[in-house]
Amino acid sequence: xxxxxxxxxxxxxxxxxxxxxARISVLSWLLIGFCSLVFLVVCVITGFALFGKxxxxxxxxxxxxxxxxxxxxxxxxLSALLVYGFVLMSVADRPFTAASDDRLRIEVVGQRWWWRVxxxxxxxxxxxxxxxIRLPIGQPVEIALTSADVIHSFWVPRLAGKLxxxxxxxxxxxxxxxxxxxxxxPCAEYCGGPHALMSFxxxxxxxxxxxxxxxxxxxxxxxxxxxxxxEGQALFLASGCGGCHTVRGTEAxxxxxxxxxxxxxxxxxxxxALGNDQQAFETWLRDGQHVKPENLMPxxxxxxxxxxxxLSSYLEHLR
Numbered sequence: 001x002x003x004x005x006x007x008x009x010x011x012x013x014x015x016x017x018x019x020x021x022a023r024i025s026v027l028s029w030l031l032i033g034f035c036s037l038v039f040l041v042v043c044v045i046t047g048f049a050l051f052g053k054x055x056x057x058x059x060x061x062x063x064x065x066x067x068x069x070x071x072x073x074x075x076x077x078l079s080a081l082l083v084y085g086f087v088l089m090s091v092a093d094r095p096f097t098a099a100s101d102d103r104l105r106i107e108v109v110g111q112r113w114w115w116r117v118x119x120x121x122x123x124x125x126x127x128x129x130x131x132x133i134r135l136p137i138g139q140p141v142e143i144a145l146t147s148a149d150v151i152h153s154f155w156v157p158r159l160a161g162k163l164x165x166x167x168x169x170x171x172x173x174x175x176x177x178x179x180x181x182x183x184x185x186p187c188a189e190y191c192g193g194p195h196a197l198m199s200f201x202x203x204x205x206x207x208x209x210x211x212x213x214x215x216x217x218x219x220x221x222x223x224x225x226x227x228x229x230x231e232g233q234a235l236f237l238a239s240g241c242g243g244c245h246t247v248r249g250t251e252a253x254x255x256x257x258x259x260x261x262x263x264x265x266x267x268x269x270x271x272x273a274l275g276n277d278q279q280a281f282e283t284w285l286r287d288g289q290h291v292k293p294e295n296l297m298p299x300x301x302x303x304x305x306x307x308x309x310x311l312s313s314y315l316e317h318l319r
Contacts, residue, residue, distance in 0.1 A: 010182050010184040010201075011183070011184040011185070011186070012157060012158060013025065013028070013158065016159075017159060017177055017178055017179050017183055017204070018158070018177055019176060020159065020174075020176065022178075023089060024089075024160075026088065027085055027088055030081070030084075031081065034077070034081065045060060048060060049061075102122040103122065104120065104141055104214075105119075105120040105141070105142045105144065106120065106143050106144070106175075107120060107144045108143055108144070108145050109146055109147065109148050109165075110145070110146070110149075110152030110154070110191070111147070112150065112192070112296060113187075113195065113197065113198040113271060113296075114130060114131055114198065114257075114258055114270070115130060115131050115198075116130055116148070117129045117131070117132065117200075119217070121218070125218060127214065127217050128246070128259040129259060129266075130258035130263075131199075131200045131201070131258065131266065131270075131272065132200060132201050132202075132266050132268075133175075133201070133203070134202075134213055134214075135176070136204075136205060136210040136211075137177055137178065137179065137180060137205065137207065137210075138176070138177075138207075139176065139207070141174070141175055141176070142173075143172065143174070143175050144172050145163055145165045145170065145171045145172070145173065146165055146167070146170045146171070147165040147167045150191045151164060151165065151167070151189050152165040152187050153165060153187060154173075154185065154187075154188070155185055155187075156175070156183050156185035157185070158183040159175055159183055165189075175202070177202065177204030178204075180204050180206065181203075182201055182203050182267070183201070184201055184272070185200050185201070185202060186198070186199045192294075193293070193294035193295070194273075194292045194293055194294055194295055197271065197272065198272070199268075199271055200272065201268065201272070203267070216262070217262060219248075220250075220261065221248055221250060221318050222317060222318060222319060224314060226317075228309070228310050228313045228314070229314045231314075232310040232311045232313050233250065233314050235310060235311050235314075236252065236311060236314060237250065237251055237252060239300070239303075241254075242254055244256040244297075245258065245259070245260045246260065246261065247260050247261050249261070261318060262318055263315060263318050264276065264316045264318040264319040265318075265319040269281065270284055270288070270292050277316060278309075278312045278313055278316040279312075281312035281315045281316055282308050282312040285300055285308055286300075286301075287299070288300075
């Protein structure tokens with residue numbers, strides 16, 4: 001009973017939330033059941049061979065039993081499973097979106113150690129985010145995967161199988177969510193440094209909510225109104241943060257790190273390493289190397305406690 005919690009949750013392959021993951025689950029359970037049955041039969045035959053009657057031992061040792069159980073049965077059963085697996089998984093094969101198609105596409109670039117996510121709108125707009133993918137329920141969306149540095153691997157156990165992200169190459173997959181909610185995905189290829197702290201979230205939304213969210217995501221950052229946020233924005237720009245990060249609607253246009261235009265509305269910070277609230281921003285700015293060792297953001301120990309509070313307040317209000 002203690003192991004049952006691992007059978008569900010936002011990162012469990014045993015709790016599929018998409019048609020593709022459901023097919024993988026069916027095939028997995030079939031193979032598990034087949035292998036368990038074979039193991040049980042082998043144990044029974046072994047028991048007969050050790051403790052059974054002489055006639056039983058003679059039957060087990062006969063040429064017919066060896067050929068039938070050791071050659072014919074494995075060839076027939078494994079061939080049948082192979083064919084069934086090909087047929088089952090080929091159902092998931094769908095044509096990828098052409099460049100002129102009027103469907104949304106998403107580009108995901110693996111970077112050390114976070115995920116650059118760009119929504120390519122049918123009208124040509126490119127809407128950038130990070131460490132989080134939102135999808136409309138019931139609509140397959142093409143995901144184009146590549147890497148900016150080393151090999152990463154994109155895997156959302158509840159939604160699809162793994163696919164490597166290789167520098168200089170674009171691998172494509174269709175991702176579809178069948179129910180509202182959140183799924184978590186890790187980087188499934190060791191990429192050095194804080195690889196274990198490189199994750200992302202996929203959030204399924206009804207079509208109407210997704211459309212509204214995408215329109216909001218395309219807009220610029222909310223203007224700072226409260227005094228603490230105004231001072232925090234000035235501090236953000238004066239400290240050189242805009243050299244690495246973009247905040248659309250401000251002078252910050254950096255391309256090295258994640259786009260922070262709507263960072264306050266994301267589910268997590270630092271690719272899943274922290275939650276997302278003002279305290280989390282403050283923790284990250286104060287000691288990001290402790291939270292995520294070897295990450296490529298330089299330490300910012302130049303800020304006083306008051307400045308950290310104002311800066312984190314500004315970032316948290318970017319929704």
